[in-house]
Amino acid sequence: AQKITQTQPGMFVQEKEAVTLDCTYDTSDQSYGLFWYKQPSSGEMIFLIYQGSYDEQNATEGRYSLNFQKARKSANLVISASQLGDSAMYFCAMRDSMEYGNKLVFGAGTILRVKS
């Protein structure tokens, strides 16, 4: 069963506007972590933001915030004030704390294009 679902294969956003990238997950565990990574066209994987399942507040890192809705099992990434350099592939990932191996499971990704 797919554990991480990113339903938006591609998104467009106007420069300086905010954009939300969707991520839903599936787990029966109570303890887990959610991650977002950015992959620009150059190919490297860049860690953006982390949310723990027990964290009461949504995580924020600069222009990135994670809209964590536990009951809905969603962990959407919000990018505020989009910049041209935000154009990239974005991956949502989850780690189940109860699963052996400390493994990350990734979604299929969303390609974001920022228009000037």
Next chain:
Amino acid sequence: DAGITQSPRHKVTETGTPVTLRCHQTENHRYMYWYRQDPGHGLRLIHYSYGVKDTDKGEVSDGYSVSRSKTEDFLLTLESATSSQTSVYFCAISEFNTEAFFGQGTRLTVV
């Protein structure tokens, strides 16, 4: 930046030949992983390691083997390369319950 290096960065090989990709870290992280990236699939875990000589299979392990004889090195071997193994391969490292850091990736083409 985390000290993690993959080699080679690009490789073209023929069907049926063995291929070994190397991942080297200088961070002394316990966990190491090999993922492959294919369009529409995101990153899928091939094998992972939780210590020297401790390895286990991921979701797409068929046709691959790994070895970790030192903390810093994690080798991925394609025993007999097939065209379906044409992909971009990423190595990653992490400590327990922290984010993973990724290498630059290896683009492998099997012809």
